[in-house]
Amino acid sequence: MPHTLAKSRRICEPLTCSIFEPGFQPDPDSSSASMANVTRRASIATTLRAAGCVFAEDEARLLVDAARHPDELRHMVDQRLSGLPLEHIVGxxxxxxxxxxxxxxxxxxxxxxxxxxxxxxxxxxxxxxxxxxxxxxxxxxxxxxxxxxxxxxxxxxxxxxxxxxxxxxxxxxxxxxxxxxxxxxxxxxxxxxxxxxxxxxxxxxxxxxxxxxxxxxxxxxxxxxxxxxxxxxxxxxxxxxxxxxxxxxxxxxxxxxxxxxxxxxxxxxxxxxxxxxxxxxxxxxxxxxxxxxxxxxxxxx
Structure with a gap:
């Protein structure tokens, strides 16, 4: 049955995720932070697509927007890769x-x-x-x-x-x-x-x-x-x-x-x-x- 945020999609199979830079703490108001988010979304989208998420770019954007800090984002991506519905992750x-x-x-x-x-x-x-x-x-x-x-x-x-x-x-x-x-x-x-x-x-x-x-x-x-x-x-x-x-x-x-x-x-x-x-x-x-x-x-x- 299709879900709402990403329409219909295959389940994301568990994968090892290593797309985050250790210790990254962006200034949310800086242009460099914006560029970092673009890069991060692209990396996450690549990982999600490899796991079978059809709307990987949309999902990556939603996950990055929902995460309050890098550790939370890492956890959210891991949850998605394990198959948890995107809506449950972003709330x-x-x-x-x-x-x-x-x-x-x-x-x-x-x-x-x-x-x-x-x-x-x-x-x-x-x-x-x-x-x-x-x-x-x-x-x-x-x-x-x-x-x-x-x-x-x-x-x-x-x-x-x-x-x-x-x-x-x-x-x-x-x-x-x-x-x-x-x-x-x-x-x-x-x-x-x-x-x-x-x-x-x-x-x-x-x-x-x-x-x-x-x-x-x-x-x-x-x-x-x-x-x-x-x-x-x-x-x-x-x-x-x-x-x-x-x-x-x-x-x-x-x-x-x-x-x-x-x-x-x-x-x-x-x-x-x-x-x-x-x-x-x-x-x-x-x-x-x-x-x-x-x-x-x-x-x-």
Missing amino acids: WADFCGKRMTVRPGVFVPRRRTEFLVRQAAMIAKPGAVVVDLCCGSGAIGAALNDLLGSCELHASDIDSAAVQCARRNVEPRGGQVHQGDLYEALPKTLRGKVDVLLANAPYVPTSSIGMMPPEARLHEPRVALDGGADGLEVQRRVALGAAEWLAPGGFLMVETSGQQAPETAGVMVESGLLADVVSDEDMGATIVVGSDRETGGSISF
Whole structure:
């Protein structure tokens, strides 16, 4: 699954790195320091490219910019060469044009998921009650809040590391982050009041986890990836509980794969919702939008 800062790339295999000059202490304001950084970025890019990083120049620039001193830069490059996702190393991901905090052990928001956010922004109104289930870093809800200008934002995740990370992105925007299993985490006062329910629930079939890129398979939490035997287990639970939480005219919006979209739509229909599949081939993104049969209807984007 592609990541955000460097798009898609091969994993960097472990290598011995010796690209730093011992004792280098640049003056950050000097022209010589600028030249040194250019040289350093070029050296790091060469090493990363040899390790299989497709966007080595971009990664080198980000690492140099993020490091506060040479020892930290050396450590960060070694981490990247060992296969740690770039976003986990620099501490952020570019998502919907904003830097979202990302921490090791937390799912990295994908570029394609921006499609879910932008479609939600076409439905929701400023001040809407928004819930971001399986929130991971909280980037989805935070980005939607920014696009709307404001909303009543609630995010939840079962994983404690994700909850701590999400608070860094959600709380500065006035939102709340809750820990627990899907709807169990949410305040009961939200029942029947949610205008937009977002869920990037895990949808990779268990048997396919082993075929995922090592960056995801080895460094992101299994709970954020594994959707059960058919990839739909968590989506079923989300769809089954949605009607209790949605406001009249509210929408459930779920990311899925193009291949699984008919099944995801079927899950929503079985749960009593109308379902519309919306895709963007350029982004490789597919979502299914569910609406109440009585107050909802087909979606026009």
